[in-house]
Amino acid sequence: MNLQDSPLLQTIVDSAPIGICILSAEGFVAEMVNPQFLEIAGKPKASVLGKWYWEPFAEARADYEKALADVVITKKPYYADEVSLRLIRHGIEELIYVTFVYAPVFSDDGAVSKVAVWVLENTDQVREREKMAAASAAIKQERDRLYEFFRQASIGISVMVGEQLTVELVNSNYQEILPGRQLLGRPFFEALPEIKGTHIAEALMQVYHTGIPVEFRDQLVPISQHEHGATTDRYFNFSYLPRFDGEGKVDGIVNFAYEVTSFFQSKLMAQQATSNLEQILNMLPASVVVIKGDDLIVEMINESNLCYWKKNRDEVIGKPFLEILPDLADQPFAGQLRRVMQTGEVIDVKESPVLFTEADGTIRETFVDYTYQPLENLTGTWDGVLVMSFEITDRVQARRLLERYANELSGANDQLSVSNNKLAKSEARFKFLIQEAPVAIGVLHGREFIVETANQKVLDVWGKTSKIIGMPLSAALPELKGQPFLGLLDDVYTSGQAFYANEIRAMLEHGGELKEIFFNVVYQPVAGNDGAVADILVVAVDVTQQVNSRKKVEQAELTMRLAIEAGNVGTWSVDTDTFKQTTSLRLREMFGFNPDVEVSLEDIIGQVSPEYQPQLAAIFKDSAGTGDTYDISFTINRRDDGKLRWLRVLGSRNTVESATQFSFSGVILDITEGKRDEQRKGDFIGMVSHELKTPLTSLKGYLQLLHRKAEKGGDNFATNALENSVKQVRQMTTMINGFLNISRLESGKIHIERTSFELTALLRELEVEHKMLYSSHDLVFHPADEVWINADREKIAQVINNLVSNASKYSPGDTRIDVFCESAEEKVRISVRDQGIGIKQEDIERLFERYYRVENNGLVSGFGIGLYLSAEVIEHHGGKIWAESEPGKGSTFFFELPV
Numbered sequence: 065m066n067l068q069d070s071p072l073l074q075t076i077v078d079s080a081p082i083g084i085c086i087l088s089a090e091g092f093v094a095e096m097v098n099p100q101f102l103e104i105a106g107k108p109k110a111s112v113l114g115k116w117y118w119e120p121f122a123e124a125r126a127d128y129e130k131a132l133a134d135v136v137i138t139k140k141p142y143y144a145d146e147v148s149l150r151l152i153r154h155g156i157e158e159l160i161y162v163t164f165v166y167a168p169v170f171s172d173d174g175a176v177s178k179v180a181v182w183v184l185e186n187t188d189q190v191r192e193r194e195k196m197a198a199a200s201a202a203i204k205q206e207r208d209r210l211y212e213f214f215r216q217a218s219i220g221i222s223v224m225v226g227e228q229l230t231v232e233l234v235n236s237n238y239q240e241i242l243p244g245r246q247l248l249g250r251p252f253f254e255a256l257p258e259i260k261g262t263h264i265a266e267a268l269m270q271v272y273h274t275g276i277p278v279e280f281r282d283q284l285v286p287i288s289q290h291e292h293g294a295t296t297d298r299y300f301n302f303s304y305l306p307r308f309d310g311e312g313k314v315d316g317i318v319n320f321a322y323e324v325t326s327f328f329q330s331k332l333m334a335q336q337a338t339s340n341l342e343q344i345l346n347m348l349p350a351s352v353v354v355i356k357g358d359d360l361i362v363e364m365i366n367e368s369n370l371c372y373w374k375k376n377r378d379e380v381i382g383k384p385f386l387e388i389l390p391d392l393a394d395q396p397f398a399g400q401l402r403r404v405m406q407t408g409e410v411i412d413v414k415e416s417p418v419l420f421t422e423a424d425g426t427i428r429e430t431f432v433d434y435t436y437q438p439l440e441n442l443t444g445t446w447d448g449v450l451v452m453s454f455e456i457t458d459r460v461q462a463r464r465l466l467e468r469y470a471n472e473l474s475g476a477n478d479q480l481s482v483s484n485n486k487l488a489k490s491e492a493r494f495k496f497l498i499q500e501a502p503v504a505i506g507v508l509h510g511r512e513f514i515v516e517t518a519n520q521k522v523l524d525v526w527g528k529t530s531k532i533i534g535m536p537l538s539a540a541l542p543e544l545k546g547q548p549f550l551g552l553l554d555d556v557y558t559s560g561q562a563f564y565a566n567e568i569r570a571m572l573e574h575g576g577e578l579k580e581i582f583f584n585v586v587y588q589p590v591a592g593n594d595g596a597v598a599d600i601l602v603v604a605v606d607v608t609q610q611v612n613s614r615k616k617v618e619q620a621e622l623t624m625r626l627a628i629e630a631g632n633v634g635t636w637s638v639d640t641d642t643f644k645q646t647t648s649l650r651l652r653e654m655f656g657f658n659p660d661v662e663v664s665l666e667d668i669i670g671q672v673s674p675e676y677q678p679q680l681a682a683i684f685k686d687s688a689g690t691g692d693t694y695d696i697s698f699t700i701n702r703r704d705d706g707k708l709r710w711l712r713v714l715g716s717r718n719t720v721e722s723a724t725q726f727s728f729s730g731v732i733l734d735i736t737e738g739k740r741d742e743q744r745k746g747d748f749i750g751m752v753s754h755e756l757k758t759p760l761t762s763l764k765g766y767l768q769l770l771h772r773k774a775e776k777g778g779d780n781f782a783t784n785a786l787e788n789s790v791k792q793v794r795q796m797t798t799m800i801n802g803f804l805n806i807s808r809l810e811s812g813k814i815h816i817e818r819t820s821f822e823l824t825a826l827l828r829e830l831e832v833e834h835k836m837l838y839s840s841h842d843l844v845f846h847p848a849d850e851v852w853i854n855a856d857r858e859k860i861a862q863v864i865n866n867l868v869s870n871a872s873k874y875s876p877g878d879t880r881i882d883v884f885c886e887s888a889e890e891k892v893r894i895s896v897r898d899q900g901i902g903i904k905q906e907d908i909e910r911l912f913e914r915y916y917r918v919e920n921n922g923l924v925s926g927f928g929i930g931l932y933l934s935a936e937v938i939e940h941h942g943g944k945i946w947a948e949s950e951p952g953k954g955s956t957f958f959f960e961l962p963v
């Protein structure tokens with residue numbers, strides 16, 4: 065028996081979905097092996113073919129060596145169904161599941177000559193286990209049958225010669241067809257009389273006569289077991305081939321016979337029309353189709369393939385492939401089939417999409433793994449293709465779905481992790497926010513108001529420590545009992561409405577003492593997963609300080625208002641943007657307006673005596689602009705009775721909130737009474753001075769007379785005493801004149817009598833007089849250019865006299881006093897410089913005020929009116945007076961007059 069004798073069988077073996085390896089019975093050397101076997105084994109062909117079987121499969125030897133050996137001894141096959149095998153495949157140890165058979169193959173003598181190893185890997189079939197299990201059972205069954213077939217199949221050969229067709233050669237296989245019957249040496253029809261007269265005999269004779277061979281397939285040959293016995297129906301494949309002699313004449317017939325009876329006995333009765341091969345193929349889980357010739361005629365097809373094509377057998381057998389499936393014309397299959405037939409190459413494609421157009425026009429997308437194996441005909445050319453394919457649409461779709469799910473999942477995972485991350489971050493941020501918030505924040509959970517979160521600020525406000533976290537609010541702050549807060553929180557909890565309050569007052573225990581605390585608070589309900597209020601967020605700002613300081617301000621305002629009322633002071637303020645003013649009732653009263661009606665600034669200024677109006681308006685403007693304080697007295701004519709009143713206004717601009725926002729306000733006092741007193745005093749002084757002047761003048765006259773008389777009489781003592789007396793009287797006269805001038809000044813009666821005179825001439829006169837008067841000092845009048853001025857000569861002389869008098873009064877004796885006169889283009893400047901005690905800066909500014917005297921200016925007596933009067937005189941002349949000094953180093957007094 066030689067399997068390779070049938071090319072189709074060889075191809076089937078090679079492209080069978082199961083692994084096949086044929087071993088010699090002695091020595092178990094692998095003589096034939098198909099690719100599937102090598103693939104399952106995971107070994108290269110060279111390491112299996114021609115090798116002792118247990119060399120490549122050392123790892124399985126321990127388990128199966130005996131079973132293999134037993135097959136030869138017992139002549140019985142060994143089956144291993146779905147066993148696990150630890151195999152080293154492609155260098156990697158793997159646990160695989162296989163079904164395999166060690167099947168004995170018998171030789172002529174009935175001895176086991178070969179052992180066939182059939183192996184099917186089940187590892188990948190886990191998902192379709194049941195289907196595969198059924199299939200493998202079918203395969204196993206079929207394999208058994210095949211095995212039987214192989215075991216029984218034998219090709220008998222006989223040679224008949226001569227007209228008598230005498231049997232010349234009979235091989236053991238042939239003999240086996242007719243065991244015990246004498247064939248050799250006998251004429252054919254004598255040995256097999258039952259053939260005689262049949263069409264087989266006829267055909268045989270025809271071959272002998274014509275030389276044309278005949279072939280019978282599945283031919284029924286009624287034949288008896290023993291000569292002359294009853295015939296039985298037996299089936300054979302056989303051929304009669306002419307044997308030619310040296311001259312080309314037929315001299316005998318070679319008969320190849322192959323009994324297929326047992327095959328038929330089992331198959332034919334059940335399925336006459338279907339070939340054994342188709343049966344096997346139909347059992348396969350793979351789709352199989354045999355396509356022949358250029359037209360791609362479908363010659364054979366199994367059920368699985370029909371199912372895949374959605375066709376029945378009649379629609380496809382004997383039809384061209386593209387006629388059956390015209391929608392595959394633009395897909396690569398027809399081209400590939402023709403290529404295989406042209407080149408003999410094997411095409412193996414994995415996961416190829418195949419698109420079918422369904423009856424309703426929709427596209428059915430399928431996926432297959434397929435192999436195109438070329439089929440050789442008798443002449444050795446390829447004229448057909450064995451197509452084996454596995455539909456894996458479900459697997460591909462499942463995988464695609466899986467990939468999509470995996471993608472989606474990983475996408476979702478990514479998102480999840482991103483949002484998780486975000487969540488974690490935002491949670492952390494939230495916590496950080498709460499802890500670091502500059503306001504008090506707490507979270508109260510549930511109806512019990514469990515303190516779930518409380519930042520340091522809220523703990524500070526509550527006067528508690530973090531120990532209260534986890535406690536109900538009523539227990540954490542027991543002092544809240546009787547206060548409105550728990551009730552308010554409860555309302556928020558039931559209504560779901562936030563609660564806001566400003567400057568709400570709470571009594572909270574801080575370190576054992578109840579403390580009054582004011583705060584602005586928000587109770588914000590926070591919904592839980594079910595939408596109902598789960599927590600309340602408490603945000604509070606402690607405003608106790610603000611409230612307290614505002615209360616203080618309010619208190620201060622009240623005190624001030626009371627003081628203002630008590631002092632009978634009028635108040636007013638002006639908006640610096642709109643210049644709209646507000647006045648107090650008292651102010652309106654002072655000006656003689658209806659106290660109940662607000663008045664305008666113009667109305668008020670209208671009541672001011674005209675001579676004060678510009679001054680007042682200017683000060684208002686300046687003070688509003690510069691922010692200087694101001695203090696000015698002025699007269700008004702009351703609106704209602706027209707009476708003259710003296711008022712004094714004091715105030716300043718206040719910066720309110722920003723540097724550009726001001727309030728300009730002040731108070732007004734009625735000083736009429738004070739003014740009147742002053743006037744009375746002035747009148748009195750004026751009157752007294754005036755009254756004193758006349759007796760003093762005569763006193764001075766008498767004293768001068770006495771002085772001259774004593775001089776003549778040489779009475780030195782009397783001369784000196786009288787000279788001093790005259791000096792004193794002169795001083796007194798000056799003083800009284802001063803008082804007189806003041807009273808005149810105040811009543812507005814000061815009189816400037818301007819004449820045009822030459823100043824240096826006046827200075828020369830004064831030099832003579834003063835040198836005598838102030839002989840205690842070194843008086844130096846510096847010469848100057850002639851300069852004419854238009855002024856009150858006597859009063860200018862008084863001013864100079866006053867300055868020189870002060871210089872001598874406030875500097876030690878024998879020091880120098882300089883009098884300068886410098887004239888420029890339009891003015892003349894006179895200055896008096898001494899080396900005296902000097903004046904502090906802060907005093908310099910006030911020297912020219914009435915009655916102002918520097919404190920601690922020694923024992924020098926005076927009234928503080930000399931410089932006041934001097935300034936008045938100079939200002940009445942349109943000039944200016946000032947002083948420069950440094951304490952301890954002396955002073956210089958200047959005045960300037962227009963020329």
Ligand code: ADP
Nearest residue numbers: 870871874917918921926927928929930931955
């Ligand atoms: P009286 O000299 O009568 O006090 P004045 O009005 O003349 O009044 O001067 C005011 C004050 O100015 C004086 O009290 C004195 O303190 C100060 N004073 C005036 N002149 C001088 C000066 N030359 N040196 C130092 N202090 C002076």
